[in-house]
Amino acid sequence: MTPPTQPGTSAGNLLLLVRQGVATTRGELIRVTGLSRSTVTQRVDLLLDAGLLRESAGEAGGRGRPSGALSFDEGGGHLLVALLHTAWAELAVLDLGGRVLTRTSYPISIADGPDPVLTEAAGRLDGLPAEAGLDPAGTVALAVGVPGPVDVASGRAVQPPVMPGWHGHPVRDRLAERLGRPVYLENDANLMALGEQRTNWPETSSLLLVTVGSGIGAGIVVDGRLYRGIDGGAGDIGHIRMHGRDERCACGARGCLAAVASGRALVRSLADLGKDVTRAADVRHLVQRGDADAVAAVREAGRMVGEVLTTVVSVLNPEVLVLAGDIADTDGHFVSGVREVLYQRSLPRATQNLRVVTAGPGRSAAVAGAAELVLDEYFAPAAVDARLAGTTGRERGTSAP
Numbered sequence: 001m002t003p004p005t006q007p008g009t010s011a012g013n014l015l016l017l018v019r020q021g022v023a024t025t026r027g028e029l030i031r032v033t034g035l036s037r038s039t040v041t042q043r044v045d046l047l048l049d050a051g052l053l054r055e056s057a058g059e060a061g062g063r064g065r066p067s068g069a070l071s072f073d074e075g076g077g078h079l080l081v082a083l084l085h086t087a088w089a090e091l092a093v094l095d096l097g098g099r100v101l102t103r104t105s106y107p108i109s110i111a112d113g114p115d116p117v118l119t120e121a122a123g124r125l126d127g128l129p130a131e132a133g134l135d136p137a138g139t140v141a142l143a144v145g146v147p148g149p150v151d152v153a154s155g156r157a158v159q160p161p162v163m164p165g166w167h168g169h170p171v172r173d174r175l176a177e178r179l180g181r182p183v184y185l186e187n188d189a190n191l192m193a194l195g196e197q198r199t200n201w202p203e204t205s206s207l208l209l210v211t212v213g214s215g216i217g218a219g220i221v222v223d224g225r226l227y228r229g230i231d232g233g234a235g236d237i238g239h240i241r242m243h244g245r246d247e248r249c250a251c252g253a254r255g256c257l258a259a260v261a262s263g264r265a266l267v268r269s270l271a272d273l274g275k276d277v278t279r280a281a282d283v284r285h286l287v288q289r290g291d292a293d294a295v296a297a298v299r300e301a302g303r304m305v306g307e308v309l310t311t312v313v314s315v316l317n318p319e320v321l322v323l324a325g326d327i328a329d330t331d332g333h334f335v336s337g338v339r340e341v342l343y344q345r346s347l348p349r350a351t352q353n354l355r356v357v358t359a360g361p362g363r364s365a366a367v368a369g370a371a372e373l374v375l376d377e378y379f380a381p382a383a384v385d386a387r388l389a390g391t392t393g394r395e396r397g398t399s400a401p
Helices: 011-019 026-033 037-049 114-131 171-179 188-200 257-261 263-272 280-288 292-316 333-345 364-378 381-395
Strands: 053-055 070-072 078-084 088-095 100-107 139-146 183-187 206-212 216-222 320-324 355-358
Touching: 011 026, 011 037, 011 070, 011 381, 026 037, 037 053, 078 114, 078 188, 078 364, 088 114, 088 364, 100 114, 100 364, 114 171, 139 171, 139 188, 139 364, 171 183, 183 188, 183 364, 188 206, 188 216, 188 320, 188 364, 206 292, 216 257, 216 292, 257 263, 257 292, 263 280, 263 292, 280 292, 292 333, 320 333, 333 355
Parallel strands: 078 139, 139 183, 206 320, 320 355
Antiparallel strands: 053 070, 078 088, 088 100, 206 216
């Protein structure tokens, strides 16, 4: 049996319709696609045999086969997620419905370079499914987030300012070879943006997320999909030059937004005042304790980010602007600074329908976004059809394409 390939009506497309809740019975698939009953039966049976769909028992009473409810088999495997931050890493196992089954974190230094960081991450990932009581053979794919621009096509980081030694390293291919599973590499801000949109703003057509922690980055979601730009550089607002500023940035340039308004920049300026701070979280703690110098520094950082966002919002015209990261989570002080400049300097037309919010509690958005990324890519219609073609080809004793 050769899987169908007609655009929009292949077995992979039928799976997508079921996953999206557009059609949840054979009869609904017939109505939505316009396919014949026999064709839908053939393609649904193919998906059932592959363990991608489940079908509940239907009720008899009409002519033909009883039509039960179809659902995506969310227990048919699990996903791995590895989020590599500048100073720590987070690993997780999720089911195919995006529910977290186990989660762990440990300290790293991204500046140590790809060899030690990836070796340790891969070793920990090897044993993670078993710790959750799962069969490691059920791993479907791995999503990896990194704090720098990513060329998704090649699976490599591209000139990441806070990741020395990582430029051009084959992160995706190295981990795929080690784990024997597909690997999807993505910028961490993009994962956060996708997770926020899918989890908290599913009806929003245009969302911009700006994260301000050790560095500054942004993720853009348009019509439910990530917008990456031509080579993964979209959203890299931390390296927009600020007029009149000359501070040295991690990228080597002077006067970048990240050099004056990121957590790293605030740590430097507050340490110069004698404050006991070494990371962005320390700045957040100072603000939450009411330290006047930290509050003033964070509000000024908000104003500078708001200055850049005045242009970004005018260009993108998003419906939702999400502010995330340790510096954004400072009792409203950073957000107030952003709002002050953004609404003052933007044309009313650009902000009249804009909602400025902070990210949801915890650090779950990037994990959720990583799961959504894998589900979108691994279970895309063309990918599903290709795997089904390989399976049925081998069953008939032919070579898979």
